[in-house]
Amino acid sequence: MSHTAHIPSHRKPRRSAPKVTVLRAGVAGGVLSTIAVAGAAGPANAEPVTQTIEMPTLTSGLASDFAKSADATQRVANNLDLRAQESAAITKAAKAAKTAHAEAERKAEAEKKKKAAAEARAKAAAEAERASRAAQRTTLAATASSADSGSGSGSNQTSSGSGSTGSASTTAPATSSPATGSAAAVVSFVQSHVGDAYIMGSTGPNAWDCSGLVQAAYSQIGVDLPRVSQSQSTAGTQVSLDNLQPGDILYWGGAGSAYHTAIYIGGGQFVGAQNPSKGVVQASLDYDPPSGAVRVL
Structure with missing residues (x-):
């Protein structure tokens, strides 16, 4: 041990x-x-x-702070996105407004040019019409003077043609018969449109050219006349300017080649659509002596 x-x-x-x-x-x-x-x-x-x-x-408090921070970040992102969309919309609207303004200016300029061209055409037509009438009157006066000289006499016909733009036959007698029946309706129609505008090619109801007014006056009593002056000047029986009656169709130029027509209303007066500057007028035969007349009624 x-x-x-x-x-x-x-x-x-x-x-x-x-x-x-x-x-x-x-x-x-x-x-x-x-x-x-x-x-x-x-x-x-x-x-x-x-x-x-x-x-x-x-802790739960810290988790809550994280959640709030994330929510705030999302709101900021949403606001930025909304502002971007608003900015894009404003830019697009401004661009559209600029385009619309430019288009409106272009249309206004085109309309202005169109109106100016129409006015120029109307003025040229009026000038051409006045020149044509002046040439026709000069030709008729020369023809009448030549005929008078060829007669070799100092008759009343020769003396009555001097000192005026036309012969004595261009002035109707002061004692012409008053309009009655259909003729009265024609006279009343044209007189009701005195003061209306003259537009080449127009047939009413508030603007006319010369033959358009004559045609409409006869149309309302059931008489169908040709549309143009040349045809209207041969649409009835040729009558002397010394023997006019209310309702007769006056024409300027030759029968079948007339360039203007109007309606004789009696008392040495006529109504016609003269030109763009004067419109529809009532005037004396001495104002614009016609070349001839036809009777339809």
Whole structure:
């Protein structure tokens, strides 16, 4: 036996290593994490050792701040997108307005040019008509003068042709018969349109050319006349200008080649659509002596 066999040992009993480890984590609820280490084995008089470690946690308040920050960022993005859309809409509207303005100016300019061209054509037509009438009157006067000279006499016919733009036959007698029946209707119609405008090619109801007015006057009593002056000058029986009656058609130029017509209304007066500057007028035969006349009624 060893000499140390009966000597009691003075070493303290060795403690065994902890066998149980408990880990609690409260990340969502904000609970402190605790690690407990306890001796589960060993002598009865061993004292337990406990150690607590505090761990950082994500609180509900911080999560709420993150959510608010994300919401604010989204609102800013939405506002920027809305402003971009508004800016694009304003730019598009401004471009459309500019285009519409340019188109309106273009149309106005085109309309202005069209109106100016129409006025120029009307003026040229009026000038041509006046020149044609003047030439016709000059020709007729020369013809009458030649005929008078050829007669070799100083008759009343020769003396009556002097000092005027036409012969005595261009002035109707002052004692012409008053209009009656259909002739009165024709006279009344043309007189009702005195003051209307003259437009080349127009047939009413408020603007006329010369033959258009004559045709309309006879149309309302059921008489269908040709449309143009040349044809109207041969539409009835040729009558002397000394024997005119209300309703007779007066013409200027030759029969079948007339360039102007009007209606004799009696009393040495006629009504006709003269030209763009005068319109429909009532005037004396001396104002514009006609070349001849035809009777339809």
